Amino acid sequence: MRVHVLGCSGGSAPRRELTSYLIDDVLAVDAGALTTTLELDAQQRLRMVLxxxxxxxxxxxxxLFLANRFQDGTLTCAIRASGYTLETLATHQMNDRVWPDFTRAMTMTGPLMAFQPLEAGEQATVLKRYRVTTIPVDHTVPCQAHLIETDEGALLLGTDTHVTERFWEVANRTPNLKAAVVECSFPDAYADLAFRSKHLTPRLLGEELKKLKADVPVHITHMKPGYEGALLREINALGDSRIRPLHQGDVLEIG
Ligand SMILES: [Zn+2]
Ligand SMILES: [Zn+2]
Structure with missing residues (x-):
């Protein structure tokens, strides 16, 4: 499994793309940068977005990504998320006001897209190859991390979260875990803001990492723009050799 980091910033500014990962050209996780980093042909190869x-x-x-998929021969793209998140998209994004309701759109070959609920705590094998386990985490809205496994190895792909237990429990019961991705959004001086927005600071990250037993790389994501320097200093000061700050454009080979 090859994971291409299309974007990993916690905010938007020049040279900082928002959260999106591309897995083996066919599966994406989060849609913060699909149209700003992928050429049209690469967008059309995608079959599913988690x-x-x-x-x-x-x-x-x-x-905008879906609007680029009306070309002849482009296959239906599945959108998999919790029912709450899918309802958010339908009500507040593709609602025929902000953007057309693509849930009913047809291309020359079939439905443009398909909403497929995947609730927190569920498991599913997707695109015949990836075993996906969703893990509820603690954020201001219902939010889930993903454990993505193939026969070669597993990646625990975290997203916006505050202090969490289940994420690490899943890590500790996954023997073929090759890497984890964990957020750290604000420096310690902004602990109150991190608490109110349900994110992690370096101090909290240090506590979280004590819950992880495996000696695997832990990639740090979702730093808020402007705080990267302070965050890197504070994260390095934790002295945990597993930590690897994530960079836009990184490619993680899992297994
Ligand atoms: Zn975010
Ligand atoms: Zn969020």
């Missing part, structure tokens, strides 16, 4: 939650930095490019 969404962690409905916050704009994770979904904004989705309707």
């Amino acid at each position: 969404l962690s939650h409905g916050h704009m930095d994770h979904i904004w490019s989705l309707p």
Whole structure:
């Protein structure tokens, strides 16, 4: 499994793309950068988008991405997320006001897209190859992380979260875990803001990492723009050799 980091910033500014991961050209997780980083042919190869939650930095490019898929021969794209997140998209994004309701749109070959609920705690094998387990995490809206496994290995792909137990429980019961991705949005001086917006600071990250038993790389994501320098200093000061700050454009080989 090859995971291409299309974007991993917690905010929008030049040279900072929002959260999106591309897995083996066919599966995406979150839609913060699908149309700003992928050429049209790469967009059309995608077969499924998994969404962690409905916050704009994770979904904004989705309707524009779907609008690029009316070409002859482009296959239906599945959108998999919790019912709450799918309802958010239908009500507040593709609602025939902000953007056309693509849930009913047809291309020359079939439905443009398909909403397929995948609730927190559920497991599913998708695209015949990826075993996906969704893990509820603690954020201001219903939000889920993803454990994505193939026969070669597993990636625990975290997203926006505050302090969480189940995420690490899943990590500790996954023997073929090769890497984890964890957020750290605000420096310690902004602990109150992190608490109110349900994100992590380096101090909280240090506590979280004590829950992880495996000696695997832990990639840090979702730093808010402007705070990256302070965050890197504070994260490095934790002295945990598993930590690897994630960079836009990184490719993670899992297995
Ligand atoms: Zn969020
Ligand atoms: Zn976010």
